[in-house]
Amino acid sequence: MNDTSAPIGVFDSGLGGLTVLKEIITLMPAEHTVYFGDTGRTPYGSKSPETIIKYALQIARFLQSQHIKMLVIACNTASARAYKAVCDLMKIPVVEVITPGAQAAVQGTINRKIGVIGTRATIESDVYVNAIRHFAGPDMQIIQQACPLFVSLAEEGWWHHAVTRSIADVYLQALKQAQVDTLVLGCTHYPLLKDVIAQSAGSDVTLVDAAHRVSERVLDVLKTHRLMNQSDVQGHHVFYTSDSIEYFQKLGSLFMDRTIDTVERIDIEQY
Amino acid sequence: MNDTSAPIGVFDSGLGGLTVLKEIITLMPAEHTVYFGDTGRTPYGSKSPETIIKYALQIARFLQSQHIKMLVIACNTASARAYKAVCDLMKIPVVEVITPGAQAAVQGTINRKIGVIGTRATIESDVYVNAIRHFAGPDMQIIQQACPLFVSLAEEGWWHHAVTRSIADVYLQALKQAQVDTLVLGCTHYPLLKDVIAQSAGSDVTLVDAAHRVSERVLDVLKTHRLMNQSDVQGHHVFYTSDSIEYFQKLGSLFMDRTIDTVERIDIEQY
Structure with a gap:
């Protein structure tokens, strides 16, 4: 796959990864993004490696179904426990934090x-x-x-x-x-x-x-794989959550320092 | 169903419900119990009503498959959000906290x-x-x-x-x-x-x-429905978790003030 106009997938156990997404959007305003926050099962930090891997693979499969060109694991816990498992699953570049x-x-x-x-x-x-x-x-x-x-x-x-x-x-x-x-x-x-x-x-x-450093790494990887979106138009940004849309919009807008309008709730356990 | 030797099902979002289970065992030592702690998705307290109902119904279906004679929702959040939905599902008495x-x-x-x-x-x-x-x-x-x-x-x-x-x-x-x-x-x-x-x-x-009061309520309901286990032998107690067995044993033993030996991990999302 080599579709430069495809979105970048970004996920976190909840809203924390939005601090990374914000840097990606600032550095690469033409890129489209799809964010998933697992607020229905957050936090990951005290859960076992097996559970974290299982959750990360479900999310990776969901984002794969959104035809992303690249995946960013914007969660330190998931990066620590599930990076290898996610890489084994995906045929696209994966960046961890x-x-x-x-x-x-x-x-x-x-x-x-x-x-x-x-x-x-x-x-x-x-x-x-x-x-x-x-x-x-x-x-x-x-x-x-x-x-x-x-x-x-x-x-x-x-x-x-x-x-x-x-x-x-x-x-x-x-x-x-x-x-x-x-x-x-x-x-x-x-x-x-x-x-x-x-x-x-x-x-x-x-x-x-590390948020800004991660965005620079994303840029490097896009360049290396010739996946950069060359459009002059600003990218659009789609958000998914496994729990309340209102909660995601309200707190997420604070994390991103900009209004999040369109959030969709999905049943991540199906993936 | 009227099998007095069947176990009492007890669940919580995590380990907190063990404080209730402890009182039930003390008051009714002959009763068998099956406990499920949803440590893989804990805590419930900041999640939405729909998510809490979904999780509670999955757990109720799992405990139903263990042939329980009665269900105790030993979690205030699940009692507050999902009691009615769980009652609608179950054909056995349900006690909330x-x-x-x-x-x-x-x-x-x-x-x-x-x-x-x-x-x-x-x-x-x-x-x-x-x-x-x-x-x-x-x-x-x-x-x-x-x-x-x-x-x-x-x-x-x-x-x-x-x-x-x-x-x-x-x-x-x-x-x-x-x-x-x-x-x-x-x-x-x-x-x-x-x-x-x-x-x-x-x-x-x-x-x-309320833990002790809940155990008294459980006793009342068992008496009313003629479901009390009349055995002189001490009941056995089975524990299930949706995350790490070691974590459940270690912290759960502190909560229960007794050693928890046998814990089994199950995939609650399948129910």
Whole structure:
């Protein structure tokens, strides 16, 4: 398949992946996109590898039925657990969100001490440790911390709440003691809590939000495969969810920082 | 069907319903039970009514296939959203967890000011307000508060954490200002946070944990329908989950305060 006018498929366990979609649209305004958010089964972060793989394959099959030219797994947990399984299924390029963040962290650190925060599933998978070692060799210090409450806090809208700061202080304590100078936000929800995480981490620590890096990777892959949409017209953007349309529109518009008009609900368990 | 030796079916969106199962086993040790925890799709509290009904019906069909004599919806969110749909499906008695808690609150309050806390779905459904009004008439004051982060905190194991106390203080502020003397824990996860909630609510407030009341209701219904197991032998207890067996065993044993040996994983989406 080599249809340059086909859409890019993007999915996440919920709304967090919209922070990645936003960067893709900004960088490649002519591209059409199809987004699926699995709000009916969110969050993935505390679920088992087998369940995450099963859900990711259902979504990949659904997006395949939408004739996408490329797939972006805009969810760190699904990237960590299901990237290989999804690649085995798909005949089109698949981009995950781990590698761009790991690469940015390696380029950014000066004292060679990198912190990584994410869901329990992402941290337990060691996927960031392996990706960082790939770019940096074994002398790089990597300190990981699972932050299971951050997704709930992001979805509760407590983005600047004092309680969020207290929780961040608990989670980031070991990373601060280890004096990391670079902190990877290893979950697409975390950019929403960026202000609080930055305050808690302190001004010596640079946060790595991989969303923009992922969009650059998408552009590279499109170019390599000669799949870029050369149109001068702005692309259109379609959204699907496995739960409430109203919830997706309301919170999704906040995540995207633009109004989401057309959302359709689908029965993902059928795929 | 009138097989007294058949098991009682119990389900929850995850592990919270085990606090109800524990009371049922204590009160009726001869009864066999089958428990299903939907950990693969938990939590239900922020999902839409349609999604919660769909999930509850799948679980009811699965438990029906296990030849249960009675069904307990040990989840406030599913009780609030899906009780009627489940009753329409089943030919056996169905018990939900709202009514026993509402009744206990009405019996317990002296100043006729009752607080109710629960998930967003439970609170938005107004199911507790309606149930309390049914027993108490329109002069009873009822103040509700959704506490979406409590389920995550319970599952994170932060049952006595200072942060949990801070969050409880935020959530309970309006209830304290309204001077409720009785507070319904309208979610089967909340008993795990009981100490912190009690401290935050203050010593003038009585907490209503409906789990024991629900078990009394189950006993009543079994008696009425002549479905009691008259055996002298202890019942056996079977557990099913839609996600990791290890997670269910580990955390479930804490919830039940006894070791859970045999858990089986099933594909609930097939039902």
